[in-house]
Amino acid sequence: MKNSIKKVTLLLLVVLVLAASFGCTPKEESQKKFYTNLGFLDEKSTEDNKNYITIGANGENIKLEVKDDDIFNGLEEKQYYIVGYDEDNILKSIDVNEFIKDLVVNSMTETPTTGDTFTISSSEPGKFDDLTLLDSSKIDYNNDGSEETISLYTVAGKGPDGQIAWDDGQNWTLVIQGSDKDYVLFDDYIQLGSLHFYAYFEDEDFVVTTVQSGTANLKLTEYRFDKEKDEFIGTVRFVTTGNVNMIHQAPLKY
Incomplete structure (x- = not known):
């Protein structure tokens, strides 16, 4: 944060x-x-x-x-x-x-390199009513018998036609929301790009992987839940380096 x-x-x-x-x-x-x-x-x-x-x-x-x-x-x-x-x-x-x-x-x-790690601790439940919900999924990430929600938001609003009014850049937020705490995995500004997430179990571990793209960067980050410490361990698995000129990006489907 x-x-x-x-x-x-x-x-x-x-x-x-x-x-x-x-x-x-x-x-x-x-x-x-x-x-x-x-x-x-x-x-x-x-x-x-x-x-x-x-x-x-x-x-x-x-x-x-x-x-x-x-x-x-x-x-x-x-x-x-x-x-x-x-x-x-x-x-x-x-x-x-x-x-x-x-x-x-x-x-x-300060651009992170492959293998850089960081931790994300829980926080008090936040309010995201003023943001636009792009995608969400129910999942019991800690196997406690109660489902939580992983949600992707953007600050970009919707127009009268219901379409999202994308700007050249906007803030994106990816958060796991529970009844008594949240884990904000991503909360940052993306210029001319987007964020996509994938949530899954790898054996007994719950993992979220994000792909962040822009005009001059592409980054893949893994967030793995540590049940004993009750926190997520983030690891940058791939990031472009040098003078990058993005030729094509997958279109937004939100």
């Missing part, structure tokens, strides 16, 4: 910095749409007497035209920038924020 709080805090910081840097969407005479993003400057180039920069953000490259020569000359490759641009991909504003850069770099170095 501490890791979840840390990431949610990071997202809030990003929103605050974006708001402080660019303010509200400007009133442009042409009524063009205005976008903001943040990432590392991968490349500077000049084509047909026009200056361009390429920003690596969320697993994709954004190529922007820079009309101001002084701004273009002052930009540094591999630096972390917050950018504002219009629908024609023309740069309107750019700023450096070392604090966010440090958080992003640290999060990269």
Whole structure:
């Protein structure tokens, strides 16, 4: 849960910095749409007497035209920038924020590797009424004769047509709910991706395996219940490393 709080805090910081840097969407005479993003400057180039920069953000490259020569000359490759641009991909504003850069770099170095383990203890029953239930199943995970429920939720709401209004990213929660306690196995923000779970018994052990996908990552995590300690042992069984560019993801079926 501490890791979840840390990431949610990071997202809030990003929103605050974006708001402080660019303010509200400007009133442009042409009524063009205005976008903001943040990432590392991968490349500077000049084509047909026009200056361009390429920003690596969320697993994709954004190529922007820079009309101001002084701004273009002052930009540094591999630096972390917050950018504002219009629908024609023309740069309107750019700023450096070392604090966010440090958080992003640290999060990269803290990416779990195969075999990393962690424990999940029980918590007081939580309230999830304000979330959208995606999937659930009844199961007696501890063989005490009473069924519990394993449920997958998202913060994304449903539209008037009953369809889920997916955003570019949202928080996902996977929890085992009992009459007197919960086990929150996953509670985190997923950008342009999804979470699927599989619950089963392996001999006498109850196991939940999740597959988390995104535009630049794929991770398989196993949660195995330790009845003696009354806790789940999480183990990262597989995680992509390096510069990953996801070509295809299975469509959401929730």
